[in-house]
Amino acid sequence: MTIEIRELDYTNFSEVRDFLIGHEYTWRDSDPSTFQPKSEEKRDESATKFMERKESDPEREGGIIAYDGSRMIGSHRLEVWNIDHEKACHIHGLWVDPEYRGRGIALEMKKLGEKWAMEHGCKIMDSNVKVSNENMITLNEKMGYTVARFNYRKRLDCK
Numbered sequence: 001m002t003i004e005i006r007e008l009d010y011t012n013f014s015e016v017r018d019f020l021i022g023h024e025y026t027w028r029d030s031d032p033s034t035f036q037p038k039s040e041e042k043r044d045e046s047a048t049k050f051m052e053r054k055e056s057d058p059e060r061e062g063g064i065i066a067y068d069g070s071r072m073i074g075s076h077r078l079e080v081w082n083i084d085h086e087k088a089c090h091i092h093g094l095w096v097d098p099e100y101r102g103r104g105i106a107l108e109m110k111k112l113g114e115k116w117a118m119e120h121g122c123k124i125m126d127s128n129v130k131v132s133n134e135n136m137i138t139l140n141e142k143m144g145y146t147v148a149r150f151n152y153r154k155r156l157d158c159k
């Protein structure tokens, strides 16, 4: 088994499509109660739009992908934006195929994500994690991430 972890080929439609499916699975596996899979047509459309955005604004969005042969087994989605007047890299998603977890693949993808962010002039990495996602909290803390803000919610008693 040869696992390849690298930056996404933004010009390759099927790779971009795989990457976005992996991104969908971030939501499927971290919050199954709210997950709604995209249709195949919608996946095609999303990949086309991603490639168009990349062409018109090459510095803004990035991706790291992991393959085992032709099987996509990991996806890490990034976007450059501003936080407190500083250039920052927001992490939109990180997913590793359940069969491949616990082997350091997410750690490696996050390292490449940070490299990508630095190459794009970012001074901060930024991400949101559910309080119930212990694996991701542990991984972030292991890599030196600290809590920057709390997100308060209250369920309302309405019909």
Ligand SMILES: CC(C)(COP(=O)(O)OP(=O)(O)OC[C@H]1O[C@@H](n2cnc3c(N)ncnc32)[C@H](O)[C@@H]1OP(=O)(O)O)[C@@H](O)C(=O)NCCC(=O)NCCS
Pocket: 025, 026, 027, 029, 030, 093, 094, 095, 096, 097, 100, 101, 102, 103, 104, 105, 106, 107, 108, 128, 129, 130, 133, 134, 135, 136, 138, 139, 140, 142
């Ligand atoms: C979170 C996730 C990306 C981790 O992927 P992974 O490839 O298994 O992670 P790694 O093997 O690189 O683990 C790196 C470190 O993360 C922490 N970690 C990851 N999985 C863990 C687990 N099941 N239990 C405890 N710690 C864990 C550990 O510190 C681990 O280092 P160690 O192996 O030296 O202890 C994967 O579980 C996943 O895809 N989850 C569903 C999607 C998700 O929740 N994404 C994040 C949304 S914010």
